[in-house]
Amino acid sequence: MxxxxxxxxxxxxxxxxxxxxxxxxxxxxxxxxxxxxxxxxxxxxxxxxxxxxxxxxxxxxxxxxxxxxxxxxxxxxxxxxxxxxxxxxxxxxxxxxxxxxxxxxxNNGGFIGFARNLILELRQIGKRRTAETYTTTLNSFLRFRKEKDIPMEGVDSNLMVEYEIYLKAEGICPNSSSFYMRNLRAIYNRAVEKGLTIQRSPFKHVYTGIDKTVKRAVSLKVIRQIKELDLTLDPTMDYARNLFMFSFYTRGMSFIDMAYLKKKDLQNGILSYRRQKTNQQLLIKWEKPMQEIIDKYDTKGSPYLLPIIQNAEMDDRRQYKNAAQLVNSKLRKLGERIGLPIPLTSYVARHAWASIARSKNIPLATISEAMGHDSESTTRIYLASLDTSAVDKANSQILKAL
Structure with missing residues (x-):
């Protein structure tokens, strides 16, 4: 042995x-x-x-x-x-x-070996999100390659077309396929910059664009139905439902932003945080339904507001990802239980808030980036000129309607 x-x-x-x-x-x-x-x-x-x-x-x-x-x-x-x-x-x-x-x-001489080393370097210099994005892409590419590395010279347009066919056969949507291709292209270009290979333009025959995705929302009636479900006998599903409702109460806050909320972010009735995606600072008036969810969980000794990142000895990003996977799995089952025609995920709370806000004639300028704008630059223009009291008033209208 x-x-x-x-x-x-x-x-x-x-x-x-x-x-x-x-x-x-x-x-x-x-x-x-x-x-x-x-x-x-x-x-x-x-x-x-x-x-x-x-x-x-x-x-x-x-x-x-x-x-x-x-x-x-x-x-x-x-x-x-x-x-x-x-x-x-x-x-x-x-x-x-x-x-x-x-x-x-x-194999450090191959493309996958180079990618692994690049991911390690990115982590060492603190670029964790880029490292995680590349890791997700590399894991997919490794499944395609059946865990085998490939020489730099083998990364050509034929290989990428084969990979695209593989992704399609696996049921991967065009946007996700494009996501993988763009990341692999970025890794490949790094190798070219370092002189490890010559530029062969291996991605010229595969899709690397972004399709406009179909937005999904549910009505205020469905949100109310989710809120009023008796989940006493299923604590894990109750936990998922509570986080879903917290997202809705906070104008569709994304799950990653919820995970990193600190207790110090809540001061004098105002919740202040920066979006992980855009670094845009947002201010939210603290409402009673938000506090009711916070009161359900014991977070003593933790700097975080919600019980998502709980162990200081474990990697926080890993805890966030595990929690997101658990919550979305439970939400899908919850959605099936109430007969929703679409998969229920944490994202649905975000889009539902926007859809309901629009139905109440709330100005488009008060609705955040992931709720219908075509680009982040447009979002920044809107958010930069927003009177947050208008947003708080809009949120209060929606919560009172529940």
Whole structure:
């Protein structure tokens, strides 16, 4: 049975980061796998072979270290899985074979290997959202490639057309397919800039535009129906419904903005926050229905207003994503229960507020960007000139109608 160990190699320069590598031992032969992960000596516990979160650490560094912990746990799990499969097969194998199988998707000379390193670099410099976007895209591309890397020279228009056909066969809509293509193009262009390959324009025959999506909303009657459902026997669905209603009460606040609301954002009856998507600052008059939802949950000891990000020792983005997935899964089931003709998701609350606002003759200038404007530049123009009291009045009208 092979053994897998995580090792830290300090830099010869005391002020520089050292490197993490994996040691594979089988048949008394040891092999090493470099990871590209960088740490300072005080961030590594040699006895326990694990990352250490030092007191007083910067927030961006803490998030990076939490990310490394998760990535290393995933890598070790993959390595142990490879060893288990080889043991089950019964044939003899070497440490080199383990490294070869593990490196099949980690080949630094290939496109996927380059993409992985780029994602790691983006995380190191604090560009987490871009890193997450690229990770989502790369995971899709890896499924298409069946976990195999491809040389830079192999990334051509034929490959991308094949990938587009694969996405269509998987039921991926044109906008999502375009999303993946645009991100892969950005990664590819980075490789070209670094001189790792020449520009072959591999995306010239695939769709990289943006279709106008069909907006989905529900009526005030449906919102009232969702609000009044007795979900006492299903706490998880009740939690999803409460977050849906909170979004509606706050003029269709997006789930990610709800997740990052801090208690300090609520001052003197005004909720102030910046949209994650546009960095636009919004002010919302605090209403009784909002407080009623907050009062349902115990968030003592947490800086967050809502119980979405709850564990300070875990990556906040991962917690947000897990919560969003759970909430939308439960909302879909809730929507099916009441016979909605469309899938019920957290986004529906956002669009419903806009649709209801329009039905009450509330001026278009009071409705936010994701509620019908064609571009963010148009939204900024509207929001920059808004009297927030008009928006608060509009919101009060809608909440009173419930």
């Amino acid at each position: 092979a053994s897998i160990k995580v090792k830290f190699r300090a830099s010869s320069v005391n002020t520089r980061e050292g490197s993490i590598y994996y040691q594979v031992i089988h048949g008394r032969i040891a092999r090493q796998i470099s990871t590209g992960y960088k740490l300072y000596p005080l961030e590594w516990n040699t006895a326990r072979s694990e990352v250490v979160l030092c007191p007083g650490i910067r927030e961006d560094r803490r998030k990076y270290l939490l990310y490394l912990k998760e990535e290393m746990a995933g890598d070790i799990s993959r390595l142990k899985g490879i060893v288990s499969r080889l043991d089950r097969d019964g044939a003899s194998y070497t440490a080199d074979k383990i490294v070869e199988l593990f490196s099949s998707t980690e």
